[in-house]
Amino acid sequence: METKGRARGCTCSVPGTLILLLIYLAYLALGTGVFWALEGRLEWDSSRRFQRDKWALLRNFTCLDGPALDSLIRGIVQAYKSGALVIGNTSSMARWELVGSFFFSVSTITTIGYGNLSPHTLAARLFCIFFALVGIPLNLVVLNRLGRLMLQGMHRCARRLGGALQDPAKARLLAGCGALLSGLLLFLLLPPLLFSYMEGWNYMEGFYFAFITLSTVGFGDYMIGMDPDRKYPVWYKNVISLWILFGMAWLALIIQLILSLMETPGESCSCYHGGSKED
Amino acid sequence: METKGRARGCTCSVPGTLILLLIYLAYLALGTGVFWALEGRLEWDSSRRFQRDKWALLRNFTCLDGPALDSLIRGIVQAYKSGALVIGNTSSMARWELVGSFFFSVSTITTIGYGNLSPHTLAARLFCIFFALVGIPLNLVVLNRLGRLMLQGMHRCARRLGGALQDPAKARLLAGCGALLSGLLLFLLLPPLLFSYMEGWNYMEGFYFAFITLSTVGFGDYMIGMDPDRKYPVWYKNVISLWILFGMAWLALIIQLILSLMETPGESCSCYHGGSKED
Numbered sequence: 001m002e003t004k005g006r007a008r009g010c011t012c013s014v015p016g017t018l019i020l021l022l023i024y025l026a027y028l029a030l031g032t033g034v035f036w037a038l039e040g041r042l043e044w045d046s047s048r049r050f051q052r053d054k055w056a057l058l059r060n061f062t063c064l065d066g067p068a069l070d071s072l073i074r075g076i077v078q079a080y081k082s083g084a085l086v087i088g089n090t091s092s093m094a095r096w097e098l099v100g101s102f103f104f105s106v107s108t109i110t111t112i113g114y115g116n117l118s119p120h121t122l123a124a125r126l127f128c129i130f131f132a133l134v135g136i137p138l139n140l141v142v143l144n145r146l147g148r149l150m151l152q153g154m155h156r157c158a159r160r161l162g163g164a165l166q167d168p169a170k171a172r173l174l175a176g177c178g179a180l181l182s183g184l185l186l187f188l189l190l191p192p193l194l195f196s197y198m199e200g201w202n203y204m205e206g207f208y209f210a211f212i213t214l215s216t217v218g219f220g221d222y223m224i225g226m227d228p229d230r231k232y233p234v235w236y237k238n239v240i241s242l243w244i245l246f247g248m249a250w251l252a253l254i255i256q257l258i259l260s261l262m263e264t265p266g267e268s269c270s271c272y273h274g275g276s277k278e279d
Numbered sequence: 280m281e282t283k284g285r286a287r288g289c290t291c292s293v294p295g296t297l298i299l300l301l302i303y304l305a306y307l308a309l310g311t312g313v314f315w316a317l318e319g320r321l322e323w324d325s326s327r328r329f330q331r332d333k334w335a336l337l338r339n340f341t342c343l344d345g346p347a348l349d350s351l352i353r354g355i356v357q358a359y360k361s362g363a364l365v366i367g368n369t370s371s372m373a374r375w376e377l378v379g380s381f382f383f384s385v386s387t388i389t390t391i392g393y394g395n396l397s398p399h400t401l402a403a404r405l406f407c408i409f410f411a412l413v414g415i416p417l418n419l420v421v422l423n424r425l426g427r428l429m430l431q432g433m434h435r436c437a438r439r440l441g442g443a444l445q446d447p448a449k450a451r452l453l454a455g456c457g458a459l460l461s462g463l464l465l466f467l468l469l470p471p472l473l474f475s476y477m478e479g480w481n482y483m484e485g486f487y488f489a490f491i492t493l494s495t496v497g498f499g500d501y502m503i504g505m506d507p508d509r510k511y512p513v514w515y516k517n518v519i520s521l522w523i524l525f526g527m528a529w530l531a532l533i534i535q536l537i538l539s540l541m542e543t544p545g546e547s548c549s550c551y552h553g554g555s556k557e558d
């Protein structure tokens with residue numbers, strides 16, 4: 001078995017895949033343990049606090065007994081999840097108005113999928129699937145293009161710097177580090193300041209939101225433009241759209257960089273090449 | 280300007296990027312209009328229904344007046360969103376237990392990000408960012424590997440079929456169509472039957488969930504294993520994990536296929552090559 005695997009050389013060997021899957025599972029186990037340790041206790045605390053608040057509520061409203069309040073809470077959460085609950089003045093991002101629909105379209109084709117809005121009719125769901133099937137590749141085309149433009153700019157800087165420094169290798173390294181740092185500043189470290197001014201979040205909340213958005217994870221626990229009590233200027237949402245586009249392109253480049261660092265050691269040729277060489 | 284752009288040939292021209300961005304915006308506008316038309320009216324209806332239900336509720340509980348109920352609803356939604364609300368017997372997927380933490384880890388590094396759980400402590404958020412920064416590329420490595428294994432299997436089939444049919448081109452086409460159809464069946468058309476049996480969803484709900492999950496959008500409006508009143512067998516979650524892994528690899532291949540179909544006409548060389556040729 002082993003010699004056969006060795007003779008094929010470049011093709012994806014099954015044992016290699018198994019080792020990779022084991023690393024993957026170990027990594028997931030690490031995450032499971034850490035999140036469990038960090039969040040489990042807090043959840044228990046806040047659940048106890050909620051129970052205490054519930055009893056305080058029951059004292060205020062004497063007509064509500066325990067089971068009635070429980071069923072009331074369950075009904076409200078159900079209505080909230082199904083999108084039927086629309087409290088007084090929710091922001092236009094939280095409803096299927098022009099702004100909300102546009103934001104939903106963006107969050108679908110970028111695969112961020114915040115989930116503050118989701119389609120409930122059969123027709124909208126079917127359209128959503130076709131919309132994503134064409135939109136996700138289209139979004140990738142745009143991100144690739146923007147990423148290449150950024151890389152081009154970096155290479156141009158490196159060439160100019162190489163002319164000035166008389167050392168192309170050093171210039172490339174300098175330009176690479178400069179691009180990494182300026183991207184980090186522009187897309188991850190400065191935007192939280194804007195968010196803290198506009199949304200009232202603290203710096204870490206803004207940074208967490210920025211990373212979760214640009215990595216396209218999009219939990220939806222934080223979202224911009226959702227506070228109905230705040231007035232957002234017109235330029236704000238346009239700046240955010242540009243930030244999402246360029247930031248996603250930049251973070252995709254960084255993730256590709258980490259990916260190439262992960263895949264290079266031990267595996268210099270891909271399976272596609274292995275297959276074509278055999279012919 | 281134009282001749283300069285032509286002379287460079289393969290590099291990304293700024294006008295081309297502008298046209299691409301216009302297409303992108305037009306596509307988003309299409310989505311905005313359709314979702315608005317399809318969902319806007321339904322939302323208005325269900326909002327009216329909720330108002331009616333609210334008045335019915337007020338008649339039952341005489342101690343609650345309008346504003347008190349509004350503030351109660353707002354408080355409950357706030358508690359639900361912040362994760363403090365834990366109703367009686369929620370499923371273990373909705374809490375930071377072992378199963379929930381594992382599922383959160385999976386949903387983070389696959390960038391699905393359902394958002395049923397999200398970290399609330401500063402430490403967990405920071406860890407989440409680093410976990411994603413390494414985990415997303417690792418997940419891509421695994422998906423690439425699985426995608427290649429699937430492609431290898433398809434090529435092997437094509438070669439065998441080519442030997443039998445004496446026509447390699449036809450065999451490749453047949454194998455490609457076969458792989459597409461079997462993937463469609465295995466990852467998108469059959470799983471909804473399992474979901475309808477296990478979760479009680481109808482077929483379209485299951486199909487919608489399958490697509491939204493495998494495309495990594497992950498709105499979080501539907502999720503498996505979340506009904507505390509249902510008993511889920513042990514093999515169910517393992518089968519789901521395998522389905523997510525292989526299904527994402529398969530759908531990534533399909534999206535790459537659509538992407539290559541979008542990028543080939545008019546742009547046969549990438550900007551990277553253009554840059555290296557100039558040197």
Ligand SMILES: [K+]
Binds near residue numbers: 111113216217218
């Ligand atoms: K997502």
Ligand SMILES: [K+]
Binds near residue numbers: 112114392393394496
């Ligand atoms: K999501």
